[in-house]
Amino acid sequence: MSDNNQKRDEVSTQSIVILLICFFIWGVAKNIDKIESWAKAHWFILSLALAAIIWGAKSFLNWKLRMKHPEMYERQMALEKMKRKEKYDE
Incomplete structure (x- = not known):
């Protein structure tokens, strides 16, 4: 009985x-000309926001990879430290 109620709730x-x-698509379609003119007026801010979103997504994915494979991250950090030390010794 509970499954039927849950399925009705999901539907x-x-x-x-x-x-x-x-409703959202209809609203966008109705006002597409206003949205386009606003986007043309604010293209610089929109491009900065897009760059920030891309940078944030890249950072998040790197962090997630580090959390999933910490041994690989530690190996990479050790290699970078060795390279810095060799460069400093020269």
Whole structure:
């Protein structure tokens, strides 16, 4: 009985999400000319925001890789330390 109620809740939630997505798409389509003119006026800030998002995603993925494979990260850091020491000794 509980499975049926849970499935109904999931279907209801999915329906609401689909309706919200459709409403959002309709709103964007209706105001696309205003959005385009705003984007042309603020292209520099938008490009900086995109660069920040890309840098943040790259940093997050590097951190996640370090957490998943710490031995590989430690090996890489040791190699970099050895290279710095060799460069300093020269």
